[in-house]
Amino acid sequence: xxxxxxxxxxxxxxxxxxxxxxxxxxxxxxxxxxxxxxxxxxxxxxxxxxxxxxxxxxxxxxxxxxxxxxxxxxxxxxxxxxxxxxxxxxxxxxxxxxxxxxxxxxxxxxxxxxxxxxxxxxxxxxxxxxxxxxxxxxxxxxxxxxxxxxxxxxxxxxxxxxxxxxxxxxxxxxxxxxxxxxxxxxxxxxxxxxxxxxxxxxxxxxxxxxxxxxxxxxxxxxxxxxxxxxxxxxxxxxxxxxxxxxxxxxxxxxxxxxxxxxxxxxxxxxxxxxxxxxxxxxxxxxxxxxxxxxxxxxxxxxxxxxxxxxxxxxxxxxxxxxxxxxx
Numbered sequence: 001x002x003x004x005x006x007x008x009x010x011x012x013x014x015x016x017x018x019x020x021x022x023x024x025x026x027x028x029x030x031x032x033x034x035x036x037x038x039x040x041x042x043x044x045x046x047x048x049x050x051x052x053x054x055x056x057x058x059x060x061x062x063x064x065x066x067x068x069x070x071x072x073x074x075x076x077x078x079x080x081x082x083x084x085x086x087x088x089x090x091x092x093x094x095x096x097x098x099x100x101x102x103x104x105x106x107x108x109x110x111x112x113x114x115x116x117x118x119x120x121x122x123x124x125x126x127x128x129x130x131x132x133x134x135x136x137x138x139x140x141x142x143x144x145x146x147x148x149x150x151x152x153x154x155x156x157x158x159x160x161x162x163x164x165x166x167x168x169x170x171x172x173x174x175x176x177x178x179x180x181x182x183x184x185x186x187x188x189x190x191x192x193x194x195x196x197x198x199x200x201x202x203x204x205x206x207x208x209x210x211x212x213x214x215x216x217x218x219x220x221x222x223x224x225x226x227x228x229x230x231x232x233x234x235x236x237x238x239x240x241x242x243x244x245x246x247x248x249x250x251x252x253x254x255x256x257x258x259x260x261x262x263x264x265x266x267x268x269x270x271x272x273x274x275x276x277x278x279x280x281x282x283x284x285x286x287x288x289x290x291x292x293x294x295x296x297x298x299x300x301x302x303x304x305x306x307x308x309x310x311x312x313x314x315x316x317x318x319x320x321x322x323x324x325x326x327x
Contacts, residue, residue, distance in 0.1 A: 170203025
């Protein structure tokens with residue numbers, strides 16, 4: 001095995017200082033275009049790769065962001081993760097991902113990420129305790145909650161305006177003349193579920209209505225099928241679901257029972273995952289802007305890394321109603 005090429009060898013071959021080589025491969029550092037091009041050409045010819053770990057010891061910055069995300073198998077979370085990775089890369093930051101199979105794993109995963117000397121943490125999980133928040137504060141590691149607007153000590157937060165989005169769904173169903181409206185909620189105890197429930201119920205209340213039935217689908221397709229059976233037993237003329245997976249379950253169960261959509265039943269979901277637009281579903285839904293959410297989270301975190309004294313803040317990203325055949 002050949003020996004690893006060093007920065008000093010690249011500097012000698014390019015006729016520059018070693019610090020120039022270091023600046024060339026350090027995101028955000030100042031170096032002239034001609035010098036950068038010459039160093040990169042020599043580095044490519046020699047097969048040089050910068051040592052990120054060594055740079056961490058010198059700069060005390062790893063440029064690594066720890067990310068904890070729950071339910072990665074949820075299509076919206078997968079979409080959000082892809083947008084987040086792109087937003088971090090655009091800022092010269094790398095992602096170290098840990099998936100939380102259960103929300104209560106979040107604290108353990110955050111402590112694990114801190115052992116890697118990450119520069120910041122983004123949490124897209126249902127639970128973030130005060131002890132985990134204190135651990136991050138204790139090592140001066142900024143935290144941003146993503147897709148969660150719960151309050152945690154010292155943590156910034158970015159999320160959709162879930163209340164306004166769910167209210168749009170209620171107003172749309174009322175405008176369609178639907179009056180026997182049922183509601184499928186998400187996972188109890190999750191801030192996102194609570195916000196959507198409040199928005200939808202408030203929207204119905206303004207029209208003098210209340211749900212004829214409520215059931216929880218826990219944001220899952222399989223659980224949504226069981227909840228759909230329970231709700232359809234009440235003969236609703238519309239069902240609002242707190243995410244698209246549950247709404248798709250409603251459509252499948254309704255059609256299997258001979259219920260005509262949208263003639264007999266209007267269905268609205270939330271998220272606007274790619275499958276929602278498929279002709280088989282043509283689902284009317286409340287769209288979350290995953291790209292805007294990811295960009296805001298990355299920007300907030302970078303800002304707090306560069307300016308540690310900056311106070312935590314919250315960002316609400318607007319939702320939009322996407323009208324398709326189901327409603």
